[in-house]
Every structure is written in structure tokens, then in C-alpha cells.
Amino acid sequence: MMSTSDSRQPADTTAGDAKTVAGAAAFSKFIAVLQLVADAETPPNVAKLSAASGYPRPTVHRIVAALQAEGMIVATGNGTVFNLGPRLVNLASRSWERSDLRLAAVDALMELRDVTSETIHLAVPSQGEMVYIEKLESPHAVRMASRIGTRVSLTSSSVGKAYLATLGENERETLLKDAPLRRFTEHTLTDLDAVRQEVALTAQRGYAEDREENEVAISCYGAAIRGTDGRTVGCISISMPTFRLQNDPQTRYIEPLLAACRTIAARLGPTSGR
Template sequence: MSADRNEPSRPAQVQGAAAVTKGLRLLQVIPELGEAASARAIQQRLEMPRPTVYRLLNTLEQEGFIERNPLGGEYVLGREILRLARQSMTQGSLQARFRPTLQAIGKATGETVHLGVPYGCHMTFIDKVESTDMVRMASYVGMPIPMHSTSVGKAYLAALGDAECEQYLEKLRLESITERTLTSLDALRDELAITRERGYAIDDEENEQGIICFGRAIRAADGTLAGGISMSVPRYRLHDDVRQKVIDALFRLIE
């Protein structure tokens, strides 16, 4: 990031350190402002030149440190911050709260289980229990995944109130990831209605060929909607008895 025209010339090393300091201060300001973290509000709080703030916002967004909330357009901390911070999560975090649930589902089914939360217009895995089988889903903690093509994303969307769900749908980019991905709003709305009725979501090879996923929404200790848990099964071993075992585990082990 270059210095502003109105700033005096300084050695590159000093300019670089100053840019890092500004970027870190911007990251601190976003959670301080909360739902009011618009670009204008951030610039006013930092008392920096507008071009500087916009360059910082663009750079941090490109690197995944910040994202825009689809419900209001304000900035929120991004998936890269989550990845860096996940090992220091407190005992009261979702990860700590639902780790035993993920382990219990994994033990009951032998399949890969994920815990995902919304970040901007996608979900992010914040915990994972691996399948005991050698063939398993390629994924990692901190991985961003679309909402419209995954069971954890669709489970979360379906559990939102109507108004909040529509706000998300208006912002989502319904990209085709496989030939089975739902890419129209009407089709996605129909799928979310079915999800609400049956109580769980299905990703039928919509995000990864050969992988079927089942997901249910989860709530934090205070009852607020927090994210979802999904289970991934390779299609070749998803026989009727396995499917029923997976669904039973989701309902029995997720509160």
C-alpha cells in the first residue's frame, strides 16, 4: 500500500510499518462499531484520509480478513481472522459447545462431520471430525463454502426468519459448482421450504461430485441461530440403511 500524496516521503520500511499499524487499527474498529461499521463510519472513527481507508478495506477484503455483511452492507471480520483465532476460542464458544456432538455423530455413523457458521455470504467450517473410512471429503477448518450449494448453508438459511432469509438470498451469487447446483432463486426457495418441512437439508452432489451431505441448523446457548452441523457421505456407500442412520443421528444428537 503506497503513502497518500499529502503524506511526507518516508523510507519504505517506515511506510510499510505505518500501513500495517493502520490496517490493524481498522480491524479493531470494525467490531467496535458493530452493525454501524460502514466504510464512512470506519473512516470517521479512524480520522484517516478517505483514499487510505478505502485502500485498506479493499486489501483486507481481498485477503479474507474482512467481509461485508449481506444483511446491511457493513463490514465484519472475515474467515482469515477466524482461522487465525480458532485455537484461542474460549470454553463457551460454539466449537467447545458442539465438539462432543460432532464426535458423537462421527462415532455413530463413521462419516465426516462439520460445524459451520455464517460469515458474510458464505459458511465457514470452524470444526471437523474426520470419517473413519479412507475415502472422505476434502475439507479443512477455516474453509469457506457457499450457502446455496451445501447442506450446512441451506439448513442455516431455512432456519432464518422469512425477512432475514430473503435478505441473504438477494445477496447470494448462485454460481454453478456442479451440474446439480441450484442456480435460480425460485429453485432455492423451493428447496428451503422442503428443508423446513422435513427438518434437515440435503446437498445432493451440489457442491462436490460424488458427495452427499445432510445438515441441521444449530443454536447458541442463548437460543439464537448460530450455524449448522453437516455430515458428508460418498454416494457409493450411501445405501438406504446408511442414509437412515445418518438422519437418525442428526435428529437424535443435535438439540
């Protein structure tokens, strides 16, 4: 009996590994569909989710049903299109509220907003993009359309360029080669060499510019927050309608921006994290 049991053990382990791999693959599909719902400009239906994901419609139907049952997405409109659900929003809210970076940054971000009277974003790198984890609105009537959770390009946004400028050459090149270089406006840089030059200039001067490259009629300045190990833990941007740009950007925006980054880095201390 003992020898029979021993001979079966490798087969049982293999079966367990196969189940683990299959479970991971299924989970990845759920996350992919959830991300598509989150990124859609308008609530998508099953057909659009199927086309965007490449999964068959029956598969997407099952995924959507499961996500609805867990409160991760909800049906809206006539019940055939989907938005993020309350459970997911609650989980995301808790994540942002408990972020060490956000907690360390909030006072400095408020001061930066008050000094500049413009919209302030705090962003972190995520899967080849930057994602906003905090936003403080400008007191002016004309405001930004962005929101917490918005993902922006590394190559067209000020926070993205600020992040790229802090990386080593190999890491930066890996991200740049995978970057889609999508054109958002007539000012967007879509030539890789031009992007490299822009990132090099950003590294040289210590801050990034977005000259209506990510959004029409919106200009931004961005800078990186570095942890004690020298790695960038996040980036801040000051964003405004281009018509509101002041004549002395160095004094009006850049110096307060860099001061905020230094203040936040000091508050994070040796245990800095996102």
C-alpha cells in the first residue's frame, strides 16, 4: 500500500499545478474584462468587450455575470452596458486612503494647489502607464476632466515623462519600446527619437512639460518624488488650461512643484512606499 501511495504522489502534484495555472488564466481574463470596463470612454456592452478582449461572447457573458454577482460591475442604461460597481469603487477607495504615498503627500499637495490655484495630480507608475491616485481641483471655474483612477501615457503626460527621466537607460528603453506612442493631439510626440530627446531634457532640468500633448488646450508641469533608495515612488503634476499660463513659470509653478516633491520625499522617510 505504501509503494502505491508513493507512486501516485507525483501525479497528484502535477494535477494541482495544472489547476493553479488554469485558475490564474481564468483570473487574468476576469481582470482583463474589468480593466476594459474601467478604461472605456462610454459604458461598453458584451459585444464591445468581446471585440476588445478577443474572448468569445459566451466567455465574456460568463465573466460579466460573475463580475456583476460580486458587485464589481453593474448594468446601466437599458441593462446591456456596464460600469464599475460599488464594491470595486469601495476597494479602490480604501487602497487610495491607505496609500503611504498619498497620506504623506496630502498636505503638500493642498499647499501646492493653494499656491498655484491650479489642478494638482499625484500619479504612480502602473503597467506601462501612470495612474492618478489623488486629484485636487483648481478653485477656478474651468477645471480638468480627469479623475482618480485615470490612466495616462508615459510619453505624452508630464507625470509620465517625469517618471521616465528618473529611470536607468535599460529600464527606460524597455518601457519606450513597448509604448504605443498614440497621438492624442496635434502636439503629441509620436516619434521615438523625439520622445527620447524630450525625456533627456526633462532629466537635465529636473521637471517635465506637457505642452498640450495629452489633452487639447491643457498644459502641465510634472516632477518626480524619489524615495530614499533613489527610486521614484510617484510623480506630481500641475495642470491648467493653456490660456491661464503665467509669464513666469519657474517661480509660479516649477519651484513650488519641486519643493512639494522634496517635502513629500522627506515625509515618506526611509520606509517610503506607494
